[in-house]
Amino acid sequence: MDNILAYLKEERSEEWRAELRKTQKVKERTSKVRVEMNEEEANIRNTNNIEVNSGLTEEQAVLEAQRCIDCPTPTCVSGCPVGIHIPNFIKKIEIKDFLGAATVLKDTNTLPAVCGRVCPQEKQCEAQCFYTLKMDQPPVAIGHLERFAADYEQNSGKMSVPEVATENNIKVASIGAGPAGLAWAADMAKFGYDVTVYEALHEIGGVLKYGIPEFRLPNSVVDIEIDSMKKMGVKFITNFIVGKTASFDDLRELGFKAFFVGSGAGLPRFMNIPGENFIGIFSSNEYLTRINLMNAANDDFDTPVLSGKNVAVIGGGNTAMDSVRTAKRLGAKNARIIYRRSLKEMPARVEEVKHAQEEGIEFLNLNNPLEYYADENGRVNRMKVQKMELGAPDDSGRRRPIPIEGSEYYLDVDTVVVSVGVSPNPLIPASLKELKVTRWGTIVVNEDNMQSSIPDIFAGGDIVRGGATVILAMGDGRKAASGMHEYIQEKVIN
Amino acid sequence: MNRIIKKEFFSEKVAKIVIEAPEIAKSRKAGHFVIIRVDEKGERIPLTIAGADIEKGTIDLVVQDVGVSSAKLTRLNEGDFILDVVGPLGKATHIEKVGTILAAGGGVGIAPLLPIVEAYKKAGNRVITVLAARTKDLVILEDQMRKHSDEVIVMTDDGSSGNKGLVTKGMEDVIKREKVDEAVTIGPAVMMKFAALTTKKHNIPTVASLNTIMVDGTGMCGACRVTVGGETKFVCVDGPEFDAGKIDFDEMLYRLSAYKSQEEDAYKKYLEQVTT
Numbered sequence: 001m002d003n004i005l006a007y008l009k010e011e012r013s014e015e016w017r018a019e020l021r022k023t024q025k026v027k028e029r030t031s032k033v034r035v036e037m038n039e040e041e042a043n044i045r046n047t048n049n050i051e052v053n054s055g056l057t058e059e060q061a062v063l064e065a066q067r068c069i070d071c072p073t074p075t076c077v078s079g080c081p082v083g084i085h086i087p088n089f090i091k092k093i094e095i096k097d098f099l100g101a102a103t104v105l106k107d108t109n110t111l112p113a114v115c116g117r118v119c120p121q122e123k124q125c126e127a128q129c130f131y132t133l134k135m136d137q138p139p140v141a142i143g144h145l146e147r148f149a150a151d152y153e154q155n156s157g158k159m160s161v162p163e164v165a166t167e168n169n170i171k172v173a174s175i176g177a178g179p180a181g182l183a184w185a186a187d188m189a190k191f192g193y194d195v196t197v198y199e200a201l202h203e204i205g206g207v208l209k210y211g212i213p214e215f216r217l218p219n220s221v222v223d224i225e226i227d228s229m230k231k232m233g234v235k236f237i238t239n240f241i242v243g244k245t246a247s248f249d250d251l252r253e254l255g256f257k258a259f260f261v262g263s264g265a266g267l268p269r270f271m272n273i274p275g276e277n278f279i280g281i282f283s284s285n286e287y288l289t290r291i292n293l294m295n296a297a298n299d300d301f302d303t304p305v306l307s308g309k310n311v312a313v314i315g316g317g318n319t320a321m322d323s324v325r326t327a328k329r330l331g332a333k334n335a336r337i338i339y340r341r342s343l344k345e346m347p348a349r350v351e352e353v354k355h356a357q358e359e360g361i362e363f364l365n366l367n368n369p370l371e372y373y374a375d376e377n378g379r380v381n382r383m384k385v386q387k388m389e390l391g392a393p394d395d396s397g398r399r400r401p402i403p404i405e406g407s408e409y410y411l412d413v414d415t416v417v418v419s420v421g422v423s424p425n426p427l428i429p430a431s432l433k434e435l436k437v438t439r440w441g442t443i444v445v446n447e448d449n450m451q452s453s454i455p456d457i458f459a460g461g462d463i464v465r466g467g468a469t470v471i472l473a474m475g476d477g478r479k480a481a482s483g484m485h486e487y488i489q490e491k492v493i494n
Numbered sequence: 495m496n497r498i499i500k501k502e503f504f505s506e507k508v509a510k511i512v513i514e515a516p517e518i519a520k521s522r523k524a525g526h527f528v529i530i531r532v533d534e535k536g537e538r539i540p541l542t543i544a545g546a547d548i549e550k551g552t553i554d555l556v557v558q559d560v561g562v563s564s565a566k567l568t569r570l571n572e573g574d575f576i577l578d579v580v581g582p583l584g585k586a587t588h589i590e591k592v593g594t595i596l597a598a599g600g601g602v603g604i605a606p607l608l609p610i611v612e613a614y615k616k617a618g619n620r621v622i623t624v625l626a627a628r629t630k631d632l633v634i635l636e637d638q639m640r641k642h643s644d645e646v647i648v649m650t651d652d653g654s655s656g657n658k659g660l661v662t663k664g665m666e667d668v669i670k671r672e673k674v675d676e677a678v679t680i681g682p683a684v685m686m687k688f689a690a691l692t693t694k695k696h697n698i699p700t701v702a703s704l705n706t707i708m709v710d711g712t713g714m715c716g717a718c719r720v721t722v723g724g725e726t727k728f729v730c731v732d733g734p735e736f737d738a739g740k741i742d743f744d745e746m747l748y749r750l751s752a753y754k755s756q757e758e759d760a761y762k763k764y765l766e767q768v769t770t
Contacts, residue, residue: 245582266710267714276726302562
């Protein structure tokens with residue numbers, strides 16, 4: 001962090017930046033109103049897959065960039081898990097050097113077009129913005145600006161490829177091509193390593209492809225960023241499960257000197273209540289994978305999906321919002337969220353909840369499923385729900401939901417999506433008996449460099465954290481890359 | 495990779511396909527399966543590995559043409575490529591020397607049973623294999639089974655080959671005749687259900703290899719979940735083999751029918767397309 005701040009200070013002292021600050025008084029900057037992102041009309045977008053947020057125009061982006069007062073100590077940067085040089089790119093936008101802004105982003109972030117869309121900025125960079133901390137005003141729209149610069153570059157046809165160091169011919173591999181593995185791979189490529197990313201599925205991107213829907217993150221946006229990694233020399237191998245297709249020892253024999261495990265928390269949790277295995281009851285992972293990865297909603301594709309008129313999605317996270325909004329788009333008449341706490345405790349992003357409400361999603365807060373029932377073919381047709389009230393805060397600080405006796409009622413449903421969290425995928429730990437894992441199945445790492453109990457294996461993202469966010473996974477990937485680089489320089493080369 | 499080296503039909507609808515997949519050939523064990531996707535628009539389907547040749551770097555799959563994906567697959571020719579093949583998946587069969595093994599296979603389930611029979615025999619067991627099918631043409635791999643079994647009993651519904659009757663009759667006859675230490679069954683869910691009931695009656699520990707609906711095959715989605723001993727298990731990572739006496743086969747049967755009408759419609763549409 002100190003290093004970053006010193007670097008940012010130096011950049012800030014450049015002449016053009018000093019001149020730029022003088023063009024408007026601070027008071028003038030802070031009196032501007034935060035620009036709103038343009039959006040598709042709710043009643044139209046909930047019938048198609050078009051991206052809901054349509055981005056900022058050039059004028060809007062420049063106006064918003066002018067709000068940033070270019071703080072001497074930019075606190076926003078401390079809120080970013082990958083340490084993006086925030087004022088540097090925003091000031092480039094202010095002078096309309098949009099491609100330059102994108103290049104700044106890519107110094108630290110492999111997937112700016114992704115992060116600008118899916119990061120919970122309100123809890124990260126924007127929570128540490130001067131406006132939030134000192135002025136009690138809406139923060140600079142850092143996420144919107146990041147997205148603007150990244151999209152501008154993608155559409156310009158002039159994608160910059162980050163510079164890489166001279167090849168050192170040392171082979172390293174990632175297990176998993178999700179956000180953690182991609183962030184790790186980009187940094188390792190910049191250091192000059194021979195990088196291979198192994199992926200179990202047939203597509204690169206992990207949750208960015210199978211989980212987050214098109215209306216929030218178009219696959220084409222992810223693919224353009226992956227292409228730029230390929231240009232950096234990163235090799236991708238799909239349909240390959242390390243630990244199954246080949247063992248770590250097999251790969252060591254092929255000359256790999258270190259590994260990054262970013263295999264995610266793909267194992268869905270169920271509630272283990274009666275009737276949960278009836279037809280029409282999905283995990284959110286299955287429901288979203290069928291639709292996002294396999295294109296099940298498109299008749300030209302072979303994968304089928306069941307989607308009905310009365311859809312209940314159990315849970316209150318972003319995955320639950322993605323599932324219920326997807327159900328609405330597949331024609332559900334009643335698309336409902338059933339969540340055991342109140343709206344205030346929902347872990348989903350505020351923006352996603354707002355979008356869902358606008359699109360006609362019904363929120364049954366303080367409700368909890370007890371049992372499912374089915375017709376003679378085993379297809380779910382009804383569920384029993386119990387109302388809840390909030391008690392004292394639990395360990396996580398959130399108020400504990402308590403069932404209200406006698407409040408049970410029935411709801412007609414033909415599709416249920418269970419979105420109550422995920423557990424770490426057990427495939428890697430199961431294939432490495434000597435690897436230290438917690439009782440929850442997450443891999444134990446040294447938090448300074450993300451090294452596991454096996455010296456040549458590093459890990460990060462959801463396999464270390466349990467279910468978390470895209471950007472935290474990317475932060476882990478970057479930290480693991482610098483940790484691994486140090487390990488290889490010290491232990492392997494000498 | 496994934497090139498079809500050889501294809502031969504056992505019967506009109508059942509084909510054996512030999513695919514180039516050197517890494518999978520090297521690491522697979524009896525009981526493992528792969529997930530394949532035939533083409534860009536294809537779905538992901540599980541198929542058990544019926545055999546492998548490490549030197550040639552190939553694996554064998556046996557496919558019955560029952561729907562869009564299997565129809566596409568059986569129509570591919572030697573030299574064609576399958577877009578995606580991933581594996582080996584699932585837990586390998588637990589093989590040790592236990593004495594006498596009764597192996598019961600039905601229909602295309604005979605193919606995945608072959609490597610298991612082979613492994614049991616190699617571990618020093620006496621292996622008696624009961625093969626069951628509707629009619630003579632659907633009894634596959636009989637000669638290979640004979641090579642790795644001490645005895646093979648063939649049962650057909652119509653008596654066109656071997657003995658007339660269901661798999662359970664063949665099993666009962668063996669159990670009456672001699673002591674069976676363990677049993678293993680692979681075939682249609684309904685056949686496994688009755689095979690399991692037969693051995694349960696005689697307290698013979700039995701495993702069944704389940705063929706549920708799957709999507710990713712790596713534990714990510716739970717499409718393949720079944721109830722075993724009252725607990726929800728994922729067939730792709732916890733299985734595919736489970737204690738047959740504890741499996742809720744009725745639940746499995748209705749879950750298998752989840753997409754029945756969609757599957758039938760898609761198959762019909764596909765067949766119309768390829769014939770015109």
